[in-house]
Amino acid sequence: MHPAMSDPHSRESLGASFRQSKRELLLMLGTWLVFALWITASGSLLAFRDPGENPATLFGMPSWVVYTVGLPWLIADVWIIFFALRLMKDTDLDAPSPDAHDA
Amino acid sequence: MPDRTALLGITSATAGNSALITFALYLVGVFVLAALANRLQNKAEFASEYFLGSKNIGMWAFALTYAATAASGGSFMGFPALIYSHGWSLAWWIAGYSIVPIVSLGLFAKRINQVGRIAGAITVPELLRRRFASPAVGNVATALVVFFMFFYLLAQFKAGAEIMATLLEDVAPYQTAVHALESITRGLPWIGQSSGDYLLCLLVFAITVILYTAYGGFRAVVWTDVMQGLIMAVGVILLLSLTLRQVGGLHQATQTLAAMTPPEFGTARLQRDDPDPEALTLPRGSWIKDAAAQPLRLQTAVTLAAGERLSAPTSVLRITTEEEKARLAPQVDPRVTAIEINTTAYAHGAGKPGVYLHAPGPSRTTPTGFLSVFLALSFFAFWNFSGAGQPSYMVRQMAYNNTVTLRRSIILVAVFFTLIYFPLVIIFTSARIVLPGMEIHPDRIMPEMASHITQLAGMPWLAGLLIAAPFAAVMSSVDSFLILVSSGVVRDIYQENINPQASEKTVKRLSHLVTVGVGLLAVFAVLNPPRFLQDLIVFASGGLGASFLMPMVFALYWPRMTAGAAVGGMISGALTILVLYCIGYAIQGEFGEYNLLGLHPFVWSILVTTVVILLSSRFSQAPEQRLIEKFFGR
Structure with missing residues (x-):
C-alpha cells in the first residue's frame, strides 16, 4: 500500500490525475454559475417587458433574446473552445492503478 | 383547364x-x-x-x-x-x-x-x-x-x-395499407384504439x-x-x-408575430344548408367558417351521413389574429357552417398582441x-x-x-x-x-x-x-x-x-x-400515447438524472462515499421525482410535474440526494482502503 494513502481525507492520498480532474470539475461548476447568473439576471430584467405590437429588435429578433440568450451563447462557445484547447489537461486513461491486479 | x-x-x-x-x-x-x-x-x-x-x-x-x-x-x-x-x-x-x-x-x-x-x-x-x-x-x-x-x-x-x-x-399505397390495417385491428382490445x-x-x-x-x-x-x-x-x-x-x-x-394573439379552444356543431346532402367527411385539420365567416379549425375528423344536416358537438380551434383570419379565408370549406360555438380563451396572453x-x-x-x-x-x-x-x-x-x-x-x-x-x-x-x-x-x-x-x-x-x-x-x-x-x-x-x-x-x-x-x-x-411528448421525456430524463447524477458525482469525486449512501442516494432521487409527479397528477388531473416553490422536481431531487448521500456516508463505516487506493490513487 502507498504509505500516504492511510488517510482518505488527506490531499497526499489522492492521485495527481484525480486532483487534476477535480480542479477541472470546479472550473466547470464555476462556468455554470457565471452563465446561470448572467442569463437569469438578464432575463429577469429584460424578457418580461411587454413590447406590444412595436417590439425592439436586434438582428431581427426581440432584443432581450440577443442579450439573454444569443450573446451568452456566443461567449460560451468561445470559452468552451479556450477551455478544451488550453485549460483541460490530457491524462493517460489506461495507466495502471496502484493495485491494478485487484481489478 | x-x-x-x-x-x-x-x-x-x-x-x-x-x-x-x-x-x-x-x-x-x-x-x-x-x-x-x-x-x-x-x-x-x-x-x-x-x-x-x-x-x-x-x-x-x-x-x-x-x-x-x-x-x-x-x-x-x-x-x-x-x-x-x-x-x-x-x-x-x-x-x-x-x-x-x-x-x-x-x-x-x-x-x-x-x-x-x-x-x-x-x-x-x-x-x-x-x-x-x-x-x-x-x-x-x-x-x-x-x-x-x-x-x-x-x-x-x-x-x-x-x-x-x-x-x-400523401402516398397512395401507404393509405391502402392503413385502411387494410384498420379493418384488421378495429374492435381489438388496446390495439384497436390506435389510428x-x-x-x-x-x-x-x-x-x-x-x-x-x-x-x-x-x-x-x-x-x-x-x-x-x-x-x-x-x-x-x-x-x-x-x-x-x-x-x-x-x-x-418578428413584426408579424408581434401582432399575433393566442387562439381559443372549444366545441361547435357543423351545419349544412343543402336540403338533401350527400355523405361528407371533413378530415382533422379542415378549416371551416362560423356564421360571420370567421375561420375555425377541426381538431378531429367529422363525418356526416347522407341526409344528416347537423353534426354532434366537435372540438374546434378559433383563430383570433385578424391578419390570419384574412389569410385563411380562401382555405375555408364552404359546405358547412359552425354553429353553437363555445370556446375558451387562453389563461394567459388572450387578446394581447406581442405575447409570443x-x-x-x-x-x-x-x-x-x-x-x-x-x-x-x-x-x-x-x-x-x-x-x-x-x-x-x-x-x-x-x-x-x-x-x-x-x-x-x-x-x-x-x-x-x-x-x-x-x-x-x-x-x-x-x-x-x-x-x-x-x-x-x-x-x-x-x-x-x-x-x-x-x-x-x-x-x-x-x-x-x-x-x-x-x-x-x-x-x-x-x-x-x-x-x-x-x-x-x-x-x-x-x-x-x-x-x-x-x-x-x-x-x-x-x-x-x-x-x-x-x-x-x-x-x-x-x-x-400521451398528448405531449415533452412531458414523458422530461419525466424520464428527470428521473434518470435524479437517480444517477449526484450518486455518480460523489462516487467519482468523493472517496469517503459508502455503498449504503449510493443506494440511498439513487432511491431518494427517484422517489423525489415520483412523489412530485404524483402530486402533480393529483392537482392537475393529467400527467405532469408539481413545481414546488416554482422549482422543477429535478432541482429538489438534487438537494435531497445530496443530503442523503452526505449524511449516510458520515454516519456509516468508512469504505475499504483498497477501494480508495484503487479508484483515487492515480
Whole structure:
C-alpha cells in the first residue's frame, strides 16, 4: 500500500490525475454559475417587458433574446473552445492503478 | 383547364413519393452501417464490443454520438411544439444548452472513463457495483435504468411514428395499407384504439430500429448516430434558410408575430344548408367558417351521413389574429357552417398582441404564463445536470479512446448544439406565420413544416432529408436506450447475478433477444400515447438524472462515499421525482410535474440526494482502503 494513502481525507492520498480532474470539475461548476447568473439576471430584467405590437429588435429578433440568450451563447462557445484547447489537461486513461491486479 | 383539386392531389402525391425515395435512401444507409458494425463483432470480445464498442471510439464518432443522443425526439418534436405554442420565451428555456458541452461532458467524461477502465466495467450499473464492491448498488442502479429508460423509449417511439405518418400521408399505397390495417385491428382490445396510420408507422419504425440495433450493437448505434447527427445539422440549416425566405426574413417574421394573439379552444356543431346532402367527411385539420365567416379549425375528423344536416358537438380551434383570419379565408370549406360555438380563451396572453415575443409566453392553462424566472433557472440546471446524469451519456463517456478525443469532442458538441438549438427557435416561431392553427396537433409541427416549406420552395425531394433529421434524432436516441436497457438486463442482471459463467454464445443470443423483446414491449405500451411528448421525456430524463447524477458525482469525486449512501442516494432521487409527479397528477388531473416553490422536481431531487448521500456516508463505516487506493490513487 502507498504509505500516504492511510488517510482518505488527506490531499497526499489522492492521485495527481484525480486532483487534476477535480480542479477541472470546479472550473466547470464555476462556468455554470457565471452563465446561470448572467442569463437569469438578464432575463429577469429584460424578457418580461411587454413590447406590444412595436417590439425592439436586434438582428431581427426581440432584443432581450440577443442579450439573454444569443450573446451568452456566443461567449460560451468561445470559452468552451479556450477551455478544451488550453485549460483541460490530457491524462493517460489506461495507466495502471496502484493495485491494478485487484481489478 | 385541369381541375385544381386534382392537380393539387397529383402534386402532393409526387412530392410524397420524392420525399419517400430520399427517406428510403437514408434508411438503406442505416442498415449498411449496421451490417458493417456487425462484421466487427466477430473480431472482438462480444459483450465489450456489443455494449461499448471495445472502448475505442474516436473524436467524430464520440462527439456526434453524444450530441445525436442528446438531440432526441424531444428536440425535434416536443421542443418545436413548445416553441410554436409559447413563442420566443423558449429561447430562454433552452439557453442552458449553450454550456451543456462543457458542464455535461466536463463533469464526468474524464473520471468516468478512467474509473470505468480501472473497474473493467462496460455498463454504468457495473461501474457503480465495482466502485463500491457492492452487488446491491449494481442491482438498484440496473432497476432504475430499466424503469426510467422505458418511459423514454415510449416517447421516442411515439415521435418516430408521428414523423413517419406525416411523411407518408400523401402516398397512395401507404393509405391502402392503413385502411387494410384498420379493418384488421378495429374492435381489438388496446390495439384497436390506435389510428391506422399511427399503428402502421409505429410498427415500421420500431421494426427498423430494433433490427439494426440488435444486429449491429453499440458500434452500429454510434456509426448511425454520426450519420444522423450530420443529417440533423444539415437539415436544420436548410430548414432555417427556407423558412426565413418564406417569411420574408427574421425582422419581418418578428413584426408579424408581434401582432399575433393566442387562439381559443372549444366545441361547435357543423351545419349544412343543402336540403338533401350527400355523405361528407371533413378530415382533422379542415378549416371551416362560423356564421360571420370567421375561420375555425377541426381538431378531429367529422363525418356526416347522407341526409344528416347537423353534426354532434366537435372540438374546434378559433383563430383570433385578424391578419390570419384574412389569410385563411380562401382555405375555408364552404359546405358547412359552425354553429353553437363555445370556446375558451387562453389563461394567459388572450387578446394581447406581442405575447409570443416575450416571457412568460402565452399559456392555455396557467394564468401566470408559460415561463417564470424560477422555471427558467430550473431548466438551466436541468439541461446541464440532468443531461450529465443520463446513463445513456455516461456510457458514451466510458467509450472514447483518449483525452485528446475528449477535448476536441467538447468543441465539436458545442458547435453542433449552437447549430441546432438556436436555429430551431427561429424556425418554429416563424412556423406560426407559415402554418397557423397547428395548436390542434403541436407535436407534428416539425414534419409538417418540412413538407410544407419544401413544396413551397419547389424542392419536394428535400422533405425526405428534412424529415430524416428529426427521424434520425429519434432513431439515435431509441437505439441508444435499447442498447442501454439490454445491457442492464444481460450484463447487470443475468451475467452478474444469475449466470456469471455464461458462454459468449449464450450472452450473444440473450443480448439480441432482450433488445428485440424490450423494443416490442415498448411498442405495445405506446399504442395509446400521451398528448405531449415533452412531458414523458422530461419525466424520464428527470428521473434518470435524479437517480444517477449526484450518486455518480460523489462516487467519482468523493472517496469517503459508502455503498449504503449510493443506494440511498439513487432511491431518494427517484422517489423525489415520483412523489412530485404524483402530486402533480393529483392537482392537475393529467400527467405532469408539481413545481414546488416554482422549482422543477429535478432541482429538489438534487438537494435531497445530496443530503442523503452526505449524511449516510458520515454516519456509516468508512469504505475499504483498497477501494480508495484503487479508484483515487492515480
